[in-house]
Amino acid sequence: MSSQDGERLYVATSLADALAALAERGGAASVLAGATWIMRAPLRHEPQDLSYVAISGIDELRRVEVLDHEISIGACVTHAELANALASSPECSALAQAAGSSANPAVRHVATIGGNLCASAFAAADLVPALICLDAELEIARPGGSERMTVERFLEIRAGIVPGCLVRRVIVPRTTRRSAHIRLPLRKAGDYPVASVSLAATPGPTGLVESARVAVGSVEPAARRWTQLEAGLVGRALDPRYAAEQAERLCGDFSGRDGIEAPGWYRVKVLPSLVRRAVVALQEQS
Numbered sequence: 001m002s003s004q005d006g007e008r009l010y011v012a013t014s015l016a017d018a019l020a021a022l023a024e025r026g027g028a029a030s031v032l033a034g035a036t037w038i039m040r041a042p043l044r045h046e047p048q049d050l051s052y053v054a055i056s057g058i059d060e061l062r063r064v065e066v067l068d069h070e071i072s073i074g075a076c077v078t079h080a081e082l083a084n085a086l087a088s089s090p091e092c093s094a095l096a097q098a099a100g101s102s103a104n105p106a107v108r109h110v111a112t113i114g115g116n117l118c119a120s121a122f123a124a125a126d127l128v129p130a131l132i133c134l135d136a137e138l139e140i141a142r143p144g145g146s147e148r149m150t151v152e153r154f155l156e157i158r159a160g161i162v163p164g165c166l167v168r169r170v171i172v173p174r175t176t177r178r179s180a181h182i183r184l185p186l187r188k189a190g191d192y193p194v195a196s197v198s199l200a201a202t203p204g205p206t207g208l209v210e211s212a213r214v215a216v217g218s219v220e221p222a223a224r225r226w227t228q229l230e231a232g233l234v235g236r237a238l239d240p241r242y243a244a245e246q247a248e249r250l251c252g253d254f255s256g257r258d259g260i261e262a263p264g265w266y267r268v269k270v271l272p273s274l275v276r277r278a279v280v281a282l283q284e285q286s
């Protein structure tokens with residue numbers, strides 16, 4: 001164990017050390033990874049936590065392991081490291097694109113995948129819809145054990161997660177799908193996206209779509225799947241115009257959230273165009 005700045009910051013040296021430090025502090029301490037979300041707490045008028053347990057120096061949380069059937073990504077892998085590590089895994093293009101296009105280079109070098117998933121009030125998180133469309137799971141570590149669940153399930157329980165737990169790693173299954181992440185920043189690259197669409201599709205032997213997953217980010221308070229649109233894409237050839245028409249028809253599935261960057265109706269209005277661009281991106285990968 002090592003500590004800096006009195007009780008405010010504890011720098012953990014291993015996963016066990018981090019879990020012990022969190023347990024010792026009860027509900028009074030939060031996990032700190034890249035701190036790019038935490039540092040803006042005062043701007044969001046959120047209370048700052050009493051103390052933090054820093055985890056970004058823990059070796060096992062910084063690894064990306066590309067195995068035959070899955071890719072295991074440690075919670076403290078940064079957006080920049082992720083984009084780089086996945087550059088030669090075409091089935092994970094959505095995640096590589098989300099990681100490589102989020103924020104700006106300085107933020108991407110410290111912001112982590114774990115922080116992106118755990119920032120519970122962050123509707124515009126880029127990696128979350130990408131992970132949902134890739135059917136990713138995550139592993140939560142707690143003293144005495146761990147639990148694995150889908151990212152979708154994690155989003156349902158994240159606000160009430162027991163203090164003392166932390167996300168250890170994210171697991172992305174490897175399949176023959178193709179995928180893309182398309183985002184619309186309002187003014188310039190580096191802005192939060194007004195809306196984002198992540199699309200994964202698996203082509204069958206005849207070229208028709210065998211399975212599809214679409215996830216929408218930043219439109220509602222949390223990213224979620226667009227299951228009606230998925231159903232409309234299956235059994236057909238990938239066609240940007242048809243996909244955009246279906247998206248237009250099904251846009252009523254979303255209630256856009258109003259925010260300082262854009263009103264809710266606008267976030268919904270741009271979805272067909274993002275879906276069209278996502279399908280074009282998939283076609284370009286073949």
Ligand SMILES: Cc1cc2nc3c(=O)[nH]c(=O)nc-3n(C[C@@H](O)[C@@H](O)[C@H](O)COP(=O)(O)OP(=O)(O)OC[C@H]3O[C@@H](n4cnc5c(N)ncnc54)[C@H](O)[C@@H]3O)c2cc1C
Pocket residue numbers: 030031032033034035036037038039040075076101102103104107110111112113114115116117118119120124125126127165166167168190191192193
């Ligand atoms: C200028 C700027 C621009 C940005 N633009 C974008 C953008 O375009 N797209 C985007 O997606 N994001 C953007 N972000 C948000 C950026 O903060 C997140 O994307 C980032 O992934 C958060 O990771 P972090 O490691 O910094 O999290 P932290 O700030 O360290 O933590 C965030 C939250 O998660 C918790 N936490 C962190 N890791 C874990 C863990 N392993 N287990 C449990 N809890 C954990 C913390 O306690 C905290 O509540 C931007 C941020 C800035 C400052």
